[in-house]
Amino acid sequence: MQYVIIGGDAAGMSAAMQIIRHDQHAKVITLEKGNIYSYSQCGLPYLIGQDITSSSKLIARSIDTFRNKYGIDARCGYEVTEIDAEAKQVKGKTVEHHKPFSISYDKLLIATGADPVFPDWSGKHFKGIYTLKTISDAEKMIKGLSRDVQHAVIIGGGYIGLEVAEAFYKRKLKVTMIDRGSRLIKVFDSDMSELIHEEAANKGIKIILNEEVQEFKGDEFVQAVETDKGSYKADIAVAAAGIAPNTSFLEHTPVELGIKNAIKVNEYMETSAENIYAAGDCALQYHRLKKAYDYIPLGTNANKMGRIAGMNMIGERRPFAGITGTSIIKFIDLELGRSGLTEEDAAKLGYDFEAVKIKSTDIAGYFPGKTPLWVKLIAEKGTKKLLGGQVIGRNGAAKRTDVIAAALYSGLTITDLENLDLSYAPPFNSVWDPIQQAARRFK
Template structure:
């Protein structure tokens, strides 16, 4: 069976490896538009800040390894521009030599990921204006930073914007964040976001909230960012306002898309077209709490969906069980964690809810070096089923978010959360874990 995979990163190569490990009867061809296979995109800000000393450390397996060790026909610079679903063919161009290609398939996996959103702002093509998605992107930013860069402007206050703002500060740059909304990190509720704002200001980041970019000004290199409230002098700009699934080449195929243009898939990663699968950031993910499809572009989901797609493509049935919306990032001293629904989302979904917010310690309060954390739970008002939570603090955030994500996955109530037998010793926890402290206050 001829299997073609479009996309050579997390989802695509997870699928390819599952096929290789579970069958030797299939011919696998992977068409990657870029030059690098299977790399950790989430590590790029830490390479730029010199916490990781080389982009090479982010590469899980090279194109050569996939070819020589696993027998996968892994190609680079191969851009697929058309999928012919009737004749089961993919067409495109090989950017290495400019030649067109046409390949047939028996089963096809679309794992094309996402691309950064860049609005049609005048001056967006000036040198010094960047997005961050790939290793070449990171290398271009690092090269630019070798010049006389003092002032950096980050457009967008989401996860990439925050991580990169931290990286630039650590490199000694003066940083401004422009965010058109009234808060950073919109996936957090407003009162939790205030903690993020405070941390940004503690590191001398200038926050320009409720402000919209209109254009970039300069002769050849960026000099100013023009907004609806004035002009900001800058030497480098990072645009980080969101991502869009790479699915536009499928417009005339009949393949159904859904949230944000992501490909609609079922639990087996199948599209509505027979023998065509999709996985990762370009596909939908079923949200267990919202009880509907969503689009949350994360490497964790991409790897899982890729594995499941690969197995199903060789007739080993396995289903994707869905997501609950868990994420965490480091922002200077703080860890910002969340899972499930925010209060804002619960309200939009017309779910009757109540919330509780507590300030507590990560370990026993009397033990040395206990750190404060702020924890918010969102709970169904009638059933006491846990709907979501947000936690911000210096230590112990990750393990509480993971416990909460597990509780959400299993539709637990606050009463059941109180029944959990969680590890305790003063250097690690209080006798009542912070999650249980919050659960006890639900009425």
């Protein structure tokens, strides 16, 4: 049996490892457009911010490890441009020499990920303008910072935008963030986003909202970012305006696409084309709270989906249980955690819901070193079923976010949250965990 996997990062290599561990006779060919396998994209902002001292530390397994230890035919510089589902072949060209190739498969996994969105702004050709997706992107940005750079502009207020803003802040740059929306990181409700805006203001990061970028100004290097309302000085600029699935090569195939042109899959990671699977940032995920497929590209989802895809490709039938939209991000001194639905989500889905927001502390209120912790819970009226939660604070948000995620996965109610036997000692918690304090406020 010949398995072909397009993509050599989280989803692709998670699948490859499942296949070779369960089928010792399998021939696995992986095709990666770049030249690095299995690296942590999530660690790139911390490489830029100098928390991580070397890009090599972000590589989980080298190409040689996959080839020599696991017997995977791991190829670099192979760009797939076409799939012939009827003939069961993938076709494309090598990146360096543009040499055409055609490879047959018995089972195929599409794990092509997603690339940064970079609108066709005027002046985007100037030096000093970057996107962030690969180790090469990060290294180019770090090299660009070796110039006399003082003013940095980040376009977009999502996960990558916030993490790059923190990295530039650590490098002592004057940072401006521009977002066309009314708040940063829209996976949080507006009342929680205010805490993020306050943190930015306290650290001297300028937030520009409700403005559309139109062009870059410069000479050889970028010098300013122009919006529909103003001009902002920039010695370096980063486009962090979201990502788009790498699925354009599927246009003339029977592989069906959905939200944002991500690939539609069933619970077994099967696409609409026979013997073709998909996983990771190029595919949709089933959302347990929304009871529908959604597009939430995160490393945790990609690894789980890849593992499940690999198992199903070798006949170990196992469904993907879905997601609750859990994420956490560090923004300078704050931890920002969330899972499930926001108020906006719940309203769109027609829920009759109520929300409670409290300010508590991460540990016992009388214990030295306590810091503020804000918790917001959303629940369905009547049933009291938990629908979502958001936690922001300097410490302790991660612990509470994971409790919320587990509760959402299990379909717990507000009363169930109150009854959970959570750990307590003054250096770690209050006798009533802040989540339970919030749960007790519901009517």
